Amino acid sequence: MDADEPELVLAADGVTHVVRRGDTVRRPVRPFSATVQAFLAHLHARGFDAAPLPLGYDEQSREVLSFVPGDVPVPPLPDWAVSLDALATLARLVRRAHDAADGWEPPADAVWGDLPGGPATRPAPTDGAPPGAPPEPVLVAHQDYCPGNVVFRDHRPAAFIDFDLARPTTRVADAVNALHWWAPLADPVDRSPALADADAAERARVFADAYGMTAEQRALVVPRALWRARRSTARMRAAAEVDPVFRRWWDEGVKDRGPRTERWLTAEAPRIAERLR
Structure with missing residues (x-):
């Protein structure tokens, strides 16, 4: 993955800052990030692929997950x-x-x-x-x-x-x-x-x-x-x-x-x- 690839902001509410880079999502590491990554790895190992794939951490020490394509409904719900x-x-x-x-x-x-x-x-x-x-x-x-x-x-x-x-x-x-x-x-x-x-x-x-x-x-x-x-x-x-x-x-x-x-x-x-x- 090219480190110079542009990042698209997905969420920025003053508390967290989530971006998409290519087919990955980058987000700040929090105290529970390692536990969630271990859980997601287990789900995928058991054949449940309907969740982000944990990809570790990037050069900015952000958590990295696979981007999940699709539509996320927003209010008012269709x-x-x-x-x-x-x-x-x-x-x-x-x-x-x-x-x-x-x-x-x-x-x-x-x-x-x-x-x-x-x-x-x-x-x-x-x-x-x-x-x-x-x-x-x-x-x-x-x-x-x-x-x-x-x-x-x-x-x-x-x-x-x-x-x-x-x-x-x-x-x-x-x-x-x-x-x-x-x-x-x-x-x-x-x-x-x-x-x-x-x-x-x-x-x-x-x-x-x-x-x-x-x-x-x-x-x-x-x-x-x-x-x-x-x-x-x-x-x-x-x-x-x-x-x-x-x-x-x-x-x-x-x-x-x-x-x-x-x-x-x-x-x-x-x-x-x-x-x-």
Whole structure:
């Protein structure tokens, strides 16, 4: 790769600076970069190629990853990004990632990303578990399936990018993260227009069917989603206290969306649970 090849800025928010050079992406090294590179290498070794390939570090000591071609939907989401076919494809992609990750033993010195103001990055941050929930096997997973981190090709999800929040979790907790964004598990007033009238309960069923969730996993979706919603606002508030980007998001509406999500999900929980059975 020619070091003089021009660089195209992909993201520059005052906190991070991500560029594309040829078929690679360059980004600042962070405490968890080596752990994420090891995880991505494992996924590729297990045949999961729907993620960036870790390529080490460049002459400027930046992390280097392969560029993942495709379309990343941005708000307002286009209709093709929220179709039931796209949702089912997403669920199957999440399942493939989980199957590839299953059994991976992170390095003893692993460092994990988290929201600013969150738990220490070593040992791994944890989302906890709903009170009384049965134990679930732990695996490392993406944990941030917002539309900006899902690459589409031919109007279907084809890859995941930005593994900064990857950490030990469970299959159900990670699936709930995907459902939060893509069912979506949110009050209709906070959804993209293309999903404003979506039947979240039916879309949760489509996701669970495509993923191949067991009856036991389906029964955990709603308790896990409620647990996530109840903790999300507190975590975002803590992040806003120490990070200017999160402070801006908080002031622009996150402080209101979190409580709305919790109220909406509490009301809809029985119907979602029934549809998942």
